[in-house]
Each structure stands twice: as C-alpha cells, then as structure tokens.
Amino acid sequence: MFGDEMPVSMTAQTVGAQKGAQVAECSRCAMRLTSFCGALPNGALETLALSRSRARFNKRQTIVCEGEPGTLLFNVTSGVVKLIRSSPDGRAQIVGFRVPGEFFASPTEEKYTFTAVAVTDVEICRFTRPQLKRLWSEWPDLLERLFAMSCAQLTSNEEQMFLLGRKTAREKVASFLLTYANRTACDNQDSMRLINLPMTRVEIADFLGLTIETVSRVFSSLVDEGMISVGISRSVRFMDLQALSRAAGD
Amino acid sequence: MFGDEMPVSMTAQTVGAQKGAQVAECSRCAMRLTSFCGALPNGALETLALSRSRARFNKRQTIVCEGEPGTLLFNVTSGVVKLIRSSPDGRAQIVGFRVPGEFFASPTEEKYTFTAVAVTDVEICRFTRPQLKRLWSEWPDLLERLFAMSCAQLTSNEEQMFLLGRKTAREKVASFLLTYANRTACDNQDSMRLINLPMTRVEIADFLGLTIETVSRVFSSLVDEGMISVGISRSVRFMDLQALSRAAGD
DNA sequence: CGTGATATTGAATTGCATCAAGCTAAGTGG
DNA sequence: CCACTTAGCTTGATGCAATTCAATATCACG
Numbered sequence: 001m002f003g004d005e006m007p008v009s010m011t012a013q014t015v016g017a018q019k020g021a022q023v024a025e026c027s028r029c030a031m032r033l034t035s036f037c038g039a040l041p042n043g044a045l046e047t048l049a050l051s052r053s054r055a056r057f058n059k060r061q062t063i064v065c066e067g068e069p070g071t072l073l074f075n076v077t078s079g080v081v082k083l084i085r086s087s088p089d090g091r092a093q094i095v096g097f098r099v100p101g102e103f104f105a106s107p108t109e110e111k112y113t114f115t116a117v118a119v120t121d122v123e124i125c126r127f128t129r130p131q132l133k134r135l136w137s138e139w140p141d142l143l144e145r146l147f148a149m150s151c152a153q154l155t156s157n158e159e160q161m162f163l164l165g166r167k168t169a170r171e172k173v174a175s176f177l178l179t180y181a182n183r184t185a186c187d188n189q190d191s192m193r194l195i196n197l198p199m200t201r202v203e204i205a206d207f208l209g210l211t212i213e214t215v216s217r218v219f220s221s222l223v224d225e226g227m228i229s230v231g232i233s234r235s236v237r238f239m240d241l242q243a244l245s246r247a248a249g250d
Numbered sequence: 251m252f253g254d255e256m257p258v259s260m261t262a263q264t265v266g267a268q269k270g271a272q273v274a275e276c277s278r279c280a281m282r283l284t285s286f287c288g289a290l291p292n293g294a295l296e297t298l299a300l301s302r303s304r305a306r307f308n309k310r311q312t313i314v315c316e317g318e319p320g321t322l323l324f325n326v327t328s329g330v331v332k333l334i335r336s337s338p339d340g341r342a343q344i345v346g347f348r349v350p351g352e353f354f355a356s357p358t359e360e361k362y363t364f365t366a367v368a369v370t371d372v373e374i375c376r377f378t379r380p381q382l383k384r385l386w387s388e389w390p391d392l393l394e395r396l397f398a399m400s401c402a403q404l405t406s407n408e409e410q411m412f413l414l415g416r417k418t419a420r421e422k423v424a425s426f427l428l429t430y431a432n433r434t435a436c437d438n439q440d441s442m443r444l445i446n447l448p449m450t451r452v453e454i455a456d457f458l459g460l461t462i463e464t465v466s467r468v469f470s471s472l473v474d475e476g477m478i479s480v481g482i483s484r485s486v487r488f489m490d491l492q493a494l495s496r497a498a499g500d
Numbered sequence: 501c502g503t504g505a506t507a508t509t510g511a512a513t514t515g516c517a518t519c520a521a522g523c524t525a526a527g528t529g530g
Numbered sequence: 531c532c533a534c535t536t537a538g539c540t541t542g543a544t545g546c547a548a549t550t551c552a553a554t555a556t557c558a559c560g
Contacts, residue, residue, distance in 0.1 A: 085412045087500040093415040095408040107401040114408060136394075143393050144386075150400040151357040157407040158345040158364060162335045164414035165343040165459025169548065201507060209415025214548055216508055232557085250337040419516065451539060461517055466540055482525090 022049040031077050034101035037125075039145035040135070047138070051131040056123050063116040063124070070106025070113075072126045077101075079122030080198050083114040084206070094207040096157070097199070099184055103149070120198045164209045167249060172208040173218040174248035177228065177236060197234045222247070272299040281327050284351035287375075289395035290385070297388070301381040305374050313366040313374070320356025320363075322376045324348075329372030330448050333364040334456070344457040346407070347449070349434055353399070370448045414459045417499060422458040423468040424498035427478070427486060447484045472497070 026049040032038060040048055052075075057063055063074065063081060074081075076098045083104060086092040095114055098104050106112040109129060127135075136143035159179075163172055181195045197204075201212040208215065222228045227244045229237045238244060276299040282288060290298055302325075307313055313324065313331060324331075326348045333354060336342040345364055348354050356362040359379060377385075386393035409429075413422055431445045447454075451462040458465065472478045477494045479487045488494060 083408070085408060087412075087416070089499075091416045093412040095411045105401065107398070107405040113405045137390065140387065140390055140393070143390070143397060147393060147397045147400060148357070150397060150404060151355065154400060154404055154407065155357040155363045157404065157411065158333070158335060160411060161345045161407065161414060162337075162343040164411060165456075166337070166341045200505095206415075211549060212507075213509085213550080217548090220508070249339075450537090462539075463518080463541085464516060467516095470540070 019050065022054075025049065025054070029077060031075075031101045035075050035077070036103060036142065036145045036149055037075070039141040040139050044135075044139055048135065051135055052125040052127050054123065054125055056121065057118040059118055059121050061118045061122075063118060063122070064112050066113065066115045067111050070109055070111050071128055073103060073105035073129070073132060074098075074116070075103045075125040075127070077123045077125060079124075080119040081122055081124075082117050082119050082199070082203060082207075084117065085114050092206050093209065094203060096153075096160075097180075097207070102153075103146075119203065169208075169210055169214045170218050170221070170247060171249035172210060173204070173215060174222065174227075174244050176204065176208055177238075178244060178248055181238070194231075194235060194237050197236060199234075272304075275299065275304065279327060281325075281351045285325050285327070286353060286392065286395045286399055287325070289391040290389050294385075294389055298385065301385055302375040302377050305376060307368040307372045307374065309368055309371050311368045311372075313368060313372070314362050316363060316365045317361050320359055320361050321378055323353060323355035323379070323382060324366070325353045325375040325377070326350050327373045327375060329374075330369040331372055331374075332367050332369050332449070332453060332457075334367065335364050342456045343459065344453060346403075346410075347430075347457070352403075353396075369453065419458075419460055419464045420468050420471070420497055421499035422460060423454070423465060424472065424477075424494050426454065426458055427488075428494060428498055431488070444481075444485060444487050447486060449484075 023046050026032070026037070026045050027042075029035075029037075037048055054077075057079075064070075064072070066085065078100050081098040081104065082094050083096045083098065084092050084094050096104070097119070098116075104114075104116060132142075136146070163175055167175065177195070180197065184195065199207075201215050204210075205212045205215045219228075219230065222244070223230060225243070227238070227240045227247060229239055231237060273296050276282070276287070276295050277292075279285075279287075287298055304327075307329075314320075314322070316335065328350050331348040331354070332344050333346045333348065334342050335345050346354070347369070348366075354364075354366060382392075386396070413425055417425065427445070430447065434445065449457075451465050454460075455462045455465045469478075469480065472494070473480060475493070477488070477490045477497060479489055481487060
C-alpha cells in the first residue's frame with residue numbers, strides 16, 4: 001500500500017471520519033468503563049469522541065519509536081501492545097504490555113522513552129496533550145482517573161522489578177502466566193484455566209529478562225510436572241493452579 | 251521513649267503544632283518548587299500547610315509497612331527513603347529510592363504494596379487522600395503536577411526494569427552511580443565529581459538485583475581501572491566520567 | 501506442500517551466587 | 531582515650547543457574 005520508506009505511523013489507518021460514527025463508537029466502546037474515559041459522564045461523550053483520533057495497527061507494526069517527539073497519549077481498545085526499551089548493542093527489555101483499557105504515553109512532550117509495537121492487531125485511541133487538557137479541565141474526574149491509573153501502573157511495575165531482580169527463571173515464567181491470565185480474565189468463560197498468549201517466546205523472554213531457550217525449558221518442565229499443558233497457537237491450560245502459584249513463589 | 255511494641259509509625263515525632271509555624275515552614279521549604287506542592291500558588295500556602303502533617307524519622311526507622319492500609323501520601327523534604335518489596339522467604343528488592351522533592355503512596359487506599367524505610371534521617375510531609383482531594387479540587391494544577399510526576403516516575407521505573415533485566419553487574423553498578431549522582435546533583439559544588447552515597451552495599455545490592463559481594467567486587471574493579479575512587483563514609487569520586495558512562499553501557 | 505519463522509532440546513560455558521574468611525571503621529563503655 | 535565490639539565491607543574459592551552455541555523439530559502461511 002505504502003512504500004517501506006514511509007514513517008511507520010503513517011501506515012496505520014485512521015478510521016471513522018464521520019462525527020456521528022465517532023460518537024457512536026465511543027458510546028458502545030467495550031472499554032468505555034474500564035479505560036480512563038470511564039471517568040467521563042455520558043454527556044461528555046461527544047466532546048470525547050471529537051477529542052481523539054482512532055487508529056488500527058496490524059500485528060507487528062510499530063506504533064511509536066523511542067526518541068520521537070512524545071506528543072500523543074494512546075488508549076488501547078483492542079489487542080495487545082508491547083513497550084520496548086533497547087540498547088544500541090541489541091539487548092531489548094519489554095517494560096510492559098498494554099491490554100484493552102490501558103493507556104501509555106511519554107512522561108514529557110519531548111520524546112518517547114520506549115518503542116511501542118502491536119503484538120496482535122490493535123485498535124487504539126490517540127489524544128494530543130492539548131486535547132486531553134481541554135477534556136480534564138472541563139471534567140476533573142478524568143485527570144483523577146488518569147492519576148489513579150498511573151499509580152496502579154507504578155505498582156505493577158514495582159512487582160515486575162521484584163520479579164526481574166529476585167525471582168528465578170521458573171518463578172518468572174509461572175508468575176507471568178498467572179499475572180497475564182488474571183489481567184485478561186473474562187476473555188472466555190473458563191478464563192482462569194485456558195489462556196491464549198498472543199506473544200512469542202522471544203517476547204516473553206524479553207519481558208522476563210531471560211533468553212528464549214530458558215523460557216522454553218521452563219515451559220517444558222512445567223508441562224512435565226503437570227502444572228500446565230500447551231495447545232496449538234500459544235494457548236496454555238492451567239492443570240494445577242495451586243502448584244503453579246507455588247512455583248510462582250509468593 | 252516508647253516501648254518497642256508500639257506501632258512503628260507512632261515512634262516518629264510529629265513536628266510543628268503551631269499554625270503560623272506550619273505556614274512558615276511551607277513558605278521556606280527548600281523543596282517548595284521541586285515537589286508537587288510547587289504547583290500551588292503562594293496564596294494556597296496556608297491551606298497547604300494545614301492540609302498536611304510533618305514527621306521526622308530516624309535513619310533505619312520504618313515509615314510504612316507493606317500490607318497496612320494505604321491512607322497516606324508522603325512527600326520527602328529531606329533525607330532518603332527506600333521502598334522495599336520482599337517475599338516470605340526473605341528475598342528483598344528495593345523498588346525505588348525517594349530523595350527530597352519526590353513522593354510515594356499506595357495505588358489504592360486498601361494497602362501499601364511496599365515497605366518504606368528511612369535510609370538517612372528523614373523529614374516528610376504526610377497527606378491523607380481527602381486532604382489531597384480537597385487541595386486539588388481547589389487548585390487543579392496540583393493534580394496535573396501529581397500526574398506528571400507519576401508519569402516521570404513510571405519512566406524511571408522502566409529504565410530500572412531494563413537495568414534489572416538486561417544489564418550486567420558491572421553495568422548495573424556504573425549506571426546506578428551515574429543516575430544517583432544526577433538525581434541528587436547540586437548537593438555540593440562539584441556534584442558531578444564527588445557524591446555521598448547514603449546507602450549501604452546491602453541496599454545497593456537489593457536495588458540492583460545483585461548480592462553485596464558482587465557489588466563490592468564491581469566497586470573494587472572500577473577503582474582498579476581508575477574510573478572512581480572511594481573515600482571515607484561512602485563517598486565516591488568520579489575519576490573518569492567518560493569511562494564510567496561507557497561501563498554503564500548506554 | 502514447501503519454506504521461513506518459531507520453538508524445543510542438548511552440550512558446553514560463564515557470570516554471578518554462595519560459602520567462607522579476614523579486614524575496616526564506627527561506635528561504646530570502662 | 532583506648533581496647534572491645536560489631537556492623538559493614540572486601541577478597542578468595544567453589545558451585546550452579548542461566549546463557550551461549552548448535553542442532554533439530556514444529557508451526558503457520560502463502
């Protein structure tokens with residue numbers, strides 16, 4: 001469609017040009033209440049819908065690059081996004097996954113401190129800072145919600161810091177499976193038993209500070225010990241939740 | 251003074267009972283502009299001063315415990331605080347240091363997700379959530395500043411996640427020295443050359459996901475290679491900043 | 501059905517932890 | 531003010547969990 005030399009963000013399609021369609025989209029958005037926009041009353045929906053632009057990204061497309069001017073705040077409405085920090089020599093650390101209802105942004109307008117890439121096909125709302133500011137100056141609850149969510153994010157990052165600094169490979173993988181299952185629960189009925197991991201072994205390894213080989217070995221040993229079973233297309237079934245929790249180590 | 255069986259937080263002395271004294275303390279607070287209260291106009295100082303309580307903690311005193319109801323938000327005005335997460339089996343990870351001008355709080359009122367301990371003697375302002383809410387509903391800039399600061403904190407946590415997951419022991423220590431020096435710059439004139447680390451090797455190790463032995467060995471090798479020299483009472487002098495930056499690995 | 505991407509498994513290596521000893525410096529009480 | 535004490539730090543020897551290197555297996559997709 002576009003040449004490869006185009007800036008990546010241009011290859012995402014912006015959807016829904018019609019005002020009415022935009023508002024409708026917000027009012028029946030599945031993430032209406034869980035995401036930060038949930039702090040807004042229904043009366044604010046039109047202003048909300050006109051304050052944001054929506055975009056889709058295909059699996060593996062880059063949403064923003066580390067270092068570019070960080071003007072936008074992104075709210076994930078479907079799919080999974082990974083936030084990556086990497087060093088010149090090629091080492092990469094995924095500093096977070098964002099699932100529907102969660103947002104990400106750079107701390108300053110200056111530049112993004114991570115690269116954001118779509119792990120699956122992704123739908124996303126984008127807000128510029130002036131747009132957000134206009135919204136929260138009219139509805140202060142919005143800002144309060146954003147603050148609360150960023151504090152919650154801080155806490156989950158702290159948990160991840162403990163994992164990275166102090167847990168063994170086995171504990172890391174077990175913790176990851178349980179945490180991810182919890183976070184994306186209600187995807188299907190028996191959500192705590194059968195989960196569908198959208199990410200590859202490389203992505204899991206980069207999130208846990210391990211190598212793919214180690215992740216793979218741990219998966220194998222968890223299967224051998226009857227804690228999980230892995231199905232097709234990266235699905236994982238929890239066979240012994242109690243044992244898995246014990247293996248997660250806290 | 252009190253028996254050992256008293257709740258730890260009671261052993262901190264609450265200072266400044268007089269209203270006038272409280273306001274004066276805020277108006278000449280060294281952290282007035284750097285900390286989140288800096289978002290308030292001078293006209294708000296009296297309300298600010300009456301909205302918070304001040305406390306001192308001695309070196310090594312516990313400020314809050316992981317698991318207690320998380321009602322307060324703390325703003326450090328002098329000294330250094332460490333935030334620790336630990337597992338039942340005794341492993342500990344310091345998830346952050348807080349220096350003057352920085353705050354910490356639990357994400358929900360429910361409970362703190364970390365234990366906060368004074369690394370040095372500490373002075374601190376405490377706010378309850380209703381107090382804060384009253385402040386930011388009158389001065390929305392306060393909330394905006396809190397949000398901005400928590401986003402900045404998120405970013406520094408992400409950097410720490412890269413460090414924990416992907417850096418070598420040597421890179422970890424070098425990065426820590428440089429980052430800490432930057433953060434506490436202007437402590438003295440040539441702040442980028444001579445820094446005074448208030449934390450022990452144990453605390454550095456628990457922050458970097460290492461053991462004390464490894465931290466010690468890395469310090470020794472950095473000294474041998476002429477990058478730093480260590481003086482009395484945990485002071486560190488940077489001898490070759492460029493080499494140290496290279497050793498920090500990005 | 502073939503082909504490149506992704507995952508598993510094995511063997512060898514290594515960076516850091518663990519275990520163990522000695523050292524240094526900051527208090528502390530006689 | 532000095533010996534004693536102890537918390538904090540350094541250094542060495544050894545072990546092991548995770549990485550690295552290498553080969554093969556399996557999956558997803560045109």
